[in-house]
Amino acid sequence: MDELVDILDAQGNSKGISLMKSEAHRMGWFHPTVHVWFYTKNNQVLIQQRGKDKNTFPLLWDVSVAGHVGAGELIEISALREVQEEIGLEIRLIDLYKIGVFKSIQKHSKNLIDCEFHHTYICELKVPFNSLKKQETEVESLALIPINQFKKELFELNIQGKYVPHKKTYYQTIITALEKVLIKSQ
Template structure:
């Protein structure tokens, strides 16, 4: 986990144009620096999305429920390439095509750790193939659960405390996407 804090992230402006780079640690130190990120949702054949409870060792929002996986592309790296790498690292799933369904820019302070999230977050969705089962890394993920998007939105709106602060926004982007109506195929075909 500590080594990841020294990785570079791509700083961006409010429209997502690249401005340079900073370390993960610097970008997440108050007041934070706006940088590119991604949030992935994997769906099952019923259209439910896979949530992860972030591991206790996470430096930002530990033990909160979040989308399937998230992270940062390296400067100049394609978001889908970085997301595919993190899916393997966090939940042990490879080779799932991902499609972007929107962007959610947000700022959130973690009162427990003093760290911040200030992200231009690309929201991605992919369909978990039948017979593929996540094998989460316990250093990254404390627990997993499947939930229907409407139920998730209702849970967050009634009590947001158990959830990562970006989850409502990224789930709303997914729910508003035309791909939300096609749970069997992320490419909409």
């Protein structure tokens, strides 16, 4: 789905203009996105398999919920909206814990260049897994896997072609944040 997004400079500052997402991707303009990683108290992380019809990384496993921030939309409100849309879950702002903003540039083709700033959160999954309702057009599948397995697959086994190829430092930050919050909760 095409939507209007705010355009940012290479440092993540607003340029004061908005364009359609397709145009931002075609031209390689920076724009904001949200990533929400859900975890459970029993050391699991929710991962999402991207839809088979996605333009980028179809059928690869990725962040629990991700999406573009609409033009003029507050980052946190976008996160809440994307969670509702992609997995049918209503959460509150207080449930989100921001762990950082990550600059990402991925050139998929001459006319598809993702230049994004991922506003990234972690959030406890407080409902049963089977109560989640995936958005059929965006999400192929959902899975809960042990954080240790996720970590092993990313760094020790270096499984190619299973996960979206985010930077190693991005994945390390996610896992560190999840482990830290889980240690505090015990």
